Amino acid sequence: MNANVPPEVPLDTELQQALAAHQAGQYAEAEALYLAILQAQPYHAIANHNLGLLAGQLGQPAAGLPYLHKALSVNPDEGQFWLSYANGLLQAERPDEALEIVETAIGRGLDNAASQALRQQARDAIALAALSPTQEEAAPIVALYQSGEFAQMEDASRTLLLQYPQAPWVWSVLGTALQAQGKDAFAVLKRTVELAPHDAQAHGNLGNAWQTAGKLDEAMASYLRALEIDPDFPEAHNNLGSVLRVLDRPEEAQDSFRKAIALRPDYAKARFNLGNVLKDAKQYAQAVEEYRAASLLLPDDAEIQNSLGSALRMDKAYDEAIDCFAQAVALKPDYADAHFNLGTTMLAAQRDAEAVVALGKAVENEPDNHELHFYLGNALRNTTQPEKAMASFRQALALKEDFISAEINLCSMLQIHGALEDAIASAYRARKIGPKHPTGHTSLLFCLSHSDELDAAALFAEHRKFGEEFEPALRPHWPEHGNTRDPQRRLRVGFVSGDFNEHVVANFVVPVISKLAESAQLSLYGYYNNSRFDSATERLKQYLVHWNDIVEMSDQEAFARIREDEIDILIDLSGHTAFNRLMLFAMKPAPIQASWIGYPGSTGLQAMDYYIADRYFTPPDIVGPYMTEKLALLPACLPFLPSALSPAIEQAPALSNGYLTFGSFNRLSKLNRGVVRRWAKLLHALPTAKMLLGAMHKQSDHDTLAQWFAEDGIPLERLSFHQRTHLGNYLALHQQIDVCLDTYPYTGGTTTMHALWMGVPTLTLAGDTVASRAGACILEHVGLGSFVATDDDDFVNKGKFLSNNIVQLAALRATMRQRLEESAIGQPALIAEGFEQALRAMWQRWCDGLPAQTFEIERLAGGAPDAMK
Template identity: 60%
Template structure:
């Protein structure tokens, strides 16, 4: 018998308090109270007994014997005291004395199942002791182990077993010798358990072997048996925690580690493993506390310092994290994980030179380390050194051709630098080696959307491949039958969630803010924001004011986000990122809410069948067969909010110059040799015309574009380049431009709107793919259908016509701001009102059990507000 709780007694209040602490597992507090009682009453039987039990529970079996013996001497008629003392003797390795006590207890009349079971256990222990080797023989093997002489230890164990073939000690230490050499020890440890079925240590060691072999169920059985024999076996609690952590049962793992530490407060390994579990639970502060405690016990353990650094970094204590990573590298200079973590921390702190120093130092000793080259590529890109970044990513891929992260980043950088064909080739390679990584799909799709070499059907099919990989509604269906418990009252207030990585000064927020401002005031809607980014700025704070419910989800897993969305009772969930950076499309693939909607971020389908609707407007002229979503048409789906300090309009530059000045303000990734070739046709047709190109980030961008134009016969003196600047400066540049030339097939959006506000129309080409419709959509809203072309010849023909009608162009320039003010694009109140009507229609269909269907919202009176000039 192994009693785990003190006997039920009715002592004074102080004893009751001690027992309560004891039963709650607060052993230190209980010990303090018991000792206080014994100081005043040394012969208090229950206090002595319970303190003896407590000592055994924390592994101090020998230290507990005097208290158990005194309790028995004070109250020899208390049967439990005899059993507790006998059990204590057994655990202290004194089986002969334990058997004597049990026999005496039985002779005194304590003859029951518990005493007989304990007597049998004591007899077995006595028998085993007789088979055991001498103390010097055992000490010799222990010394070999401590000296790290494991082969010699194995030989000594086998020699010992030749003399004592049934010695549990011999089999146990042989198992240890085999394990530390990486050899199979299962059969050996199973033999130990057969010989010593009541030995908790033997069961614990066998459990470790099973866990190493990946047999978690067998390991669990061993740990539980060990704890049944010895509930105070701290190591078994810790190892059970490791098993539970391996099964991702983190709450249970944490509880096991805490039990181990309650029994053995200085147990460094349990402290470390507790930190690991807490880190995985994203309890970063608590994890840091555990790792910090572990460093006190293990000051020269590099892994402990590295883990502390990770927890500190995640908890936003980046400077302290740097010190932990540095300490880990002092201990172990070639520790790759710590070095990579140090680099990541330096990047957060924008200590770029420290990053370079760290990487270059490491590359001196490890020139073929692909991760070092990968990190070098990232820092070079951050520092604007694209040429060096490309070289670093390519070197990483030379070393490891299937390095997915390097390929994904190479694809992104090639695209950003205007090398579209190379970017697409890289994107296909990335998806091939990492089809399970969503970024490998999204990066490729973003590139393909910019290509003229893919038709609309093929582009749609590529998007559907993303859906095939990440449409996983069955995850929810398995657990819940894919049935949402939302109240299906069609007239009630609708809970609408918005998921975005761009709730900051990103361009998308220019469109989101004015609409959300009106939606937030609607009594029919309750708004929730789920922000997938760490960047916070003035725009973030402004948006927070419109959302009563705000959650940062950058550290939230897809499964946890699914639980959060269900917990919040979201009815309609709106995606504002699609295939752009910081998206959560894989979470949408789980079907997070009854209705899922994609809006504004991306000119095309998500490819997800779990995405129910796509919001756009009639002018966008989408073909539904290229969407997995049902298309909902609003009178206008994109609002335009001009800058409050926009520069004044000026007369058309052509009136003074006598020739047209074309312009482009699009990012470099939209420009490629094909786009330049189209523009060059027009420039060749108008040899006096000039062109300005803005948003240049570095000299190499200019050199690239000059080379592309030169290939088309356009001299550099016809081109003027401008770097990136502030909004006011960017808008003022339009005063030098007569007409903007659009990119293709990924046409302009924000740039086209800003140009119109500054009186500059855009000549665009509308193709068959969805991304090529954005420019035409905006122009139609302000009555500029004449600026929409259908092919290269039409593009050149209309450009020539405009050059012959400069006065007409000048009149239009003076009127464009007014056209913008009275267009549907200017009425954010109406856009919000119509969006709410669309949400209500979607919701009513769901409440009626109807599947998603395409529909249109008709224009209506919404007390239109005129945009200020």
Template identity: 45%
Template sequence: MTPGSGAAPSGPRRCHLPGKDKAWASALAQQLFVASQAFKRIAVGKFLLFKSNSYNSCWQTFPCIYSMSATVSPALPLDAALEQAIAEHQAGRYQQAEELYLGILEAQPFHAIANHNLGLLAGQLGQYQAGLPYLHKALSVNPDEGQFWLSYATGLLKAGQPAEALDIVSTAIARGLDNPASQALRLEAQQAADAAADAPSQQDIDEIVGLYHAGQYPQMENATRRLLEAYPESAFGWSVLGTALQVQGKDALQALQKTVALAPHDAEAHGNLGNAWQAAGQFDAAIDCYLRALEIQPDFAEAHSNLGGALLAQGRLQDAAESYRRALQVRPDYALAHFNLGNTLKELQQFDAAAGSYRSALLLLPDDAEIHCNLGNTLQAMQDYPAALDSYRRALELDPAYVAAHSNSGAALHQLKRHAEAEASYRHALRLAPRDANANNGLGQCLQALDRFDDAVQAYRSAIVWQSQHVAARSNLGQVLYLLERKEEAIASYREVLRLQPDSADAHSQLALALAGNEQPELAHPLYLRAVELAPDSAKALVNLGDFLKTSQRYDEAIASYRRALLIDAADAAVHHSIGLALQADNQFDAAIAAYTQALEIDPGLAIAHSNIGSAQQAQKLLEAARLSYMRALELEARFPAAHFNLGTCLSELGQPEAAIDSYLRALDIEPAYREAHVNLGAVLSNMGRIDDAIQRCRLALDINPGWEDVHSNLLFLLAHSAGQEPAALFAEHRRYAERFETPHIASWPAHPNPRDPQRQLRIGFISADFNNHAVAHFITPVLDNLVKSPDLSLYAYYNNQRNDHITARLRELMPQWRQIDKLSNQQAARQISDDGIDILIDLSGHTGGNRMTLLARKPAPLQASWIGYPLTTGLQAVDYYLTDRHFSPPGLLDEQFSEKLLSLPACAPFLPSHEAPTMSPAPALQNGYLTFGSFNRANKLSRAVIARWSTLLRAVPDARMFLAAMPSERISDTLRGWFAEEGVAAERLTFQLRTDNRTYLELHRHVDVCLDTFPYTGGTTSFHALWMGVPTLTVAGPTLPSRAGASILEHTGLEAFAARDEDDFVRKGKFVADNIMFLATLRLTMRQRLEASAMGQPALIAAGLESGLRSMWQRWCAGLPAAPFEALAGQETA
């Protein structure tokens, strides 16, 4: 924020106005300063100094400084003091000269030369009347010194006593001082005396001066006009009239122009006219007047100062500063010149010098609140916020109602992140001045920092109401509206900023950023380019362009833009860092690390560069090196949330979940709204089987920001794993997701132009983040192998992931119309789907990682379905069907748990065995003599409740063992071992096996007789593989789809006997197989045939059913019918 909110940053420039801060004209000045006998703070000096003993050359404006002559012989110490006083006097150091002269007179009151020169000094400083006693005393002491006669006569003349001056000079001539100088002086005195006879009386003058001092300006104006009726050519009268008009805010130009015409050689008259022109905004005319005044009187301090004000108003800052310095050369104790020089230096961004000028002013005017405030503004510009606050506090002590000081205190507190105090300061300012646009804007910034975005919007709008062209407020309004996701309004605000500043590079960049964020990159790009055109030497504009290109995945162009910025400022570490980010995003990890290293060579304390080096190392699986880089970042910046977060991800990969949790918690302590930290912390807790803790973490995150859709998806996924969830509550939570993230888009769903031809070739899109070595890809690949053979279908893939492997390559072959959408916004991806003319879009992710639910919520295709990836409803109205089978979801049993209509296939998904699967081994119980239960499920399914159920069975079969594979770490194994111990199951009965490669994983089934299923999220892929290896899974069929996966596999393969009704039945069945080992061993030999004979072992059958189902749902859409549940069989179409 620019310091100075609530007032112009430098405060108003104070200008000497006639009749206020300086004498109006010599006649009035003699009245205003007549009482002073000390000459340390005199407003105007007019006369030149000479040092001469001659009578012939010193009468141009005033008698000379008298030096020692043979007629005067003071004692030696006074002699030295006099010489020093004369030297100071001639050098223009009047204060020092005055003190020396007064010192001489204290020792020798009748010292003629000291009296004479002190009288001269008074006249030079404009205090003619005050100088007369000294000149008179000098003449009295030494009447034989002709110079003393002439000096006294000149002083009388200048003091407005021409008759007395004429008398003195005539006496001098009569005494023999008859020369051209004395004759000229007598002529001048005679003319002045004649003019005085036709001039206002002293009584008239005193009356007007008295009205001025009483502040009775209208009466002063009337009295002056009456005086001018009597004396129409009185320069005094016109000058005083100008002053009377000015102090009333009236037009004084005519009066002051008349004054100049009558007194063309009066410097003050020209200065006063200049002030009038400056007040009228006519700065050229004002400057001409000040320059004329300075021609007449070069040491006219006020003219120098006011000339500075006019130059400053024209933006001629260096010239203005020089004028103020000249004023200070004449009058070093001129507080106003120090103040205005400070203002000018601040505008020149010479902050140290500006602060020095303000401090000099405060030495002279310590109780001036405005100077304290402007010093505070300068200190704030120097980022010395505590010192700035001290200055504002002093200003407010002097003037508690000083709006700018309250407002600027708010700005300093805001910079110190003391936002609550800042808000109080701004609100105090606004109580005093509710229409202060700057204070409203500052309050908005403070509220925005406090995350009170709606209140900030109101404050910014108030600023704009009171100052419609307040650019900063409009820009800030755009920013906070953008943060509130009110992007169209933000764009409108930024457009208004651009209208007000059409040649501003920053205005172009701001609007471009908002458009890019609103998924309008085609509009943003030209604006970024225009910003660079407007500011070709601006590294910032090039960096903004580079950032946009990087976000657009145009990495080479982004790097080129950054490198152009480095040509302007090669030592900008942040730009080197940005190059690193672009290279890393382009998977050029070594080059990225080199760029980050260059940034660190410039700025070794750049913690973020160390953190991103760690990120690049982690991407290359250099985990220990990455950990050390993150630690180095945290050594430099302990409260660096991103480094704590990255360290957490690294530790998680290193198999240190507890340490990872600590890192995520540290990140959240620093930044409670760190969304990714909430997500990853929940994932680690989930992987440790702490499902309820993970759920609580998601809910805490959503309390912070209900708009985090990925956190809400995580919550839904975790709830599906929680044993305590009722089906109705689970469905309601999915619908809440839809209400927040789908409802805002329903009104803008497109009217799909797809031709309603029920028999034409259909364009089928599959969208997923799992087109790689993932279970989803393994399930779908054999179906796609068959679908691609159909001439009635054209398949499209929308891949939301950067991971590519041999499975990805295989799927690309099956779906050559491949679209990479992981870097596309929802709007861009929806446009791509629409442009592709997709008829039916099938989502394979649901609410699992990498999903695009908020894309589906925009309804980019006429028909949408969910399949395989997630065994629950999406909750979205935009998704029409959920693909299942009659065993997975028996008709009528689960329909109320889905917002979609259920379409039953011959089997929900196929299973094809891995080519790495070894030959089936005999049941290990035959050799061991005891039964071995087992589990190959992922650790996050192994909740405390699951362990409790399994332990009940193990207690019922006391000689049985438990084999647990796929453990992510020893620490997870230790946790589970502890839970079993709590249930009375000894550690000797347990065998844990860390996660292995796929071949070893399959071979490990030779150690297991029967697998025990998890709940409420039962096994799918693991149950298939176990069956192929001859191992059945003992399960309990639950009330939700996730809890029925195990049972459905068993029903498909004729193994319903292993599907228990409840926990007691689970234990009974487990005891039965333990007591019938031969039965189990015989059954083991039939497993592969059972799978192959089932619908799950026939992907062609499933593909035919899927094609039939797709055609049926399409025909319903063409007929204008809503989605409805049905069963799709191979070769069957249902209209």
């Protein structure tokens, strides 16, 4: 029997409703229902009993005594009524009467553990009362506690101890005063327990002190002793749960918090703590439910609002989360964590301009917080404020010089804006800061792929270092793959990317994946490593019907998910670019793994079996020696679909100008000093030629490039610069250009295809690295191999040839769209068919127990003739 919980006995309908409300913590409703029953049946024993219990739960035990007494009078044969009445008397500080009642009950035969415990509590209370101060003597200390005057409370308690040295209550309040001042209270609280060994509250207070001191085992022992004395002590259940959470025993912690809530459904702190442990377990919907319940009980608690926002954010409910963080900030304007969460959630919700404001305010509140400067830098970057963004990253590094994420983002910004040497230096710093941090390595490799200082062998050596650094520890743990070795069965194919959004990679893969999704022989899985969602994401989810968001997953968690999905072939779409999961691939979750489209180069991983491309992009004899992967060659490695915004092709401007206009729309990170020097040589060879440069971010980009050209003897009047603009304007600018000039060693891909669609060929230089062959690949596909140079002199000579054959060049302009449409590049269905054949070829070798090897899927017969040879 239990003194605090209504018994579950057969009830009529009205009482059943009252009991349900009571047990649900709906105390006002329960009270009204009990009173309604008593109005009709004043001597209803259970209604009287439960109403008395309810008064005690509401902190008014004296008010409940008449109801408990009436219940006992009506039905003295119900043992629980004796215990409840005795317990009520104890709560009302009437221990003599409580002892009399419980001894009478024992004399009537109610001799059990509960009655004996109550008798001991009553005796202890009587003994303590004789040693304790009166209410009048205690009142001043209570008043000091309520007013928060803890130093005076300490003095008053010590004074009262001189009169009542054996009074546990005085020792207890002294301990409270000491704890409130941050003073050592252990001796005092231990003395309290010695004087009142059966006082659950005393053990609970000692447990709190142990927990504050970080002595968790001792704290747990105290809470358990308190609960042994009083199993219905909600605070002890709650505090025990807090200890269990810190000890990483989440299931037991949940159980403790739920017990506290069952005893007191309006216990906001316990609901808040339960929300925390549910959030830890990634049970975000349940955590939100508990936080909301706590918030209803304490609507002005900023911490609850902040935690509710955090759970909503993790559940991807960004707008609701932002509202919660905003409320937390309104309640507590200097709440740095809420400011931080508000800004970073706005970033996740792609509300970048608002994020700049929120994070700016957070930085004002905490100017020395390196993380705030870092995230402010991210927001500034997303709102195209590069100089301010880089300043924020540098400030973050000034505050924490080993802040690798800030160094990596600074490196990215420098690289994007053409400061390649500075970016490489930053990447080396990042790798030095975190030699075991894979992102530092990948940032360096991406930068080095743009540098003309390394030949193919040296660049490959750097890529191999990545695998040599990270794979050895993982390779012994590669799993045995039990996938059914049936060459003809339906294959499970997974695609891993952080670019399933409005990104160039998505633009290339959607036409192919949409065709693959039509195959009855393939089941497609998507593993998305980014929090940004847009229309492209939604399109891809239609085709990758088995969709998984893995951005919040650790490599181990994502590995487990892929293994659970029983993926046969796993395809990387990122390589050494942002949002990659190469460390996941290094764990070898699938029997066959391949890299495609995202990065022009080797991953450096032995775990990556294939690199998917075509014979022009990765000629095996040229590129093969510099790849850890074997080559799977398709009819074309990527498709091109023109934009509906494309204007018509117009007459070549050279026909009216009398000179060639060269152009470039490649991103600034590809425009290194060597590129400008090569272009300048061509412009010197053609003194009347001019050049248009697009994709400029800011005025300083113009200035830097103009200075480089000037250093090579090309005056500003031969150059024109254009800011980055929307797609329609960008395509229309091609009407002012005769020939595009490619970058090197990182050649153009998307820009080269856009130019061809607008009738403009690109003069490119092909090398031995994958990155240096994108332009050559595209031009070979459309029969324009004569536009592919082998060295700088050949590049200049080809430009001079074009200048001497303007009419032929102008005629070629009108054929470009047909060339693209008829090439493999212009036929996504053909590429998808080749892709599926390649997957089946990989799978056949694995089923046969054979290692990966380079192979080629049969290409289109014929091809467009080379018009300029």
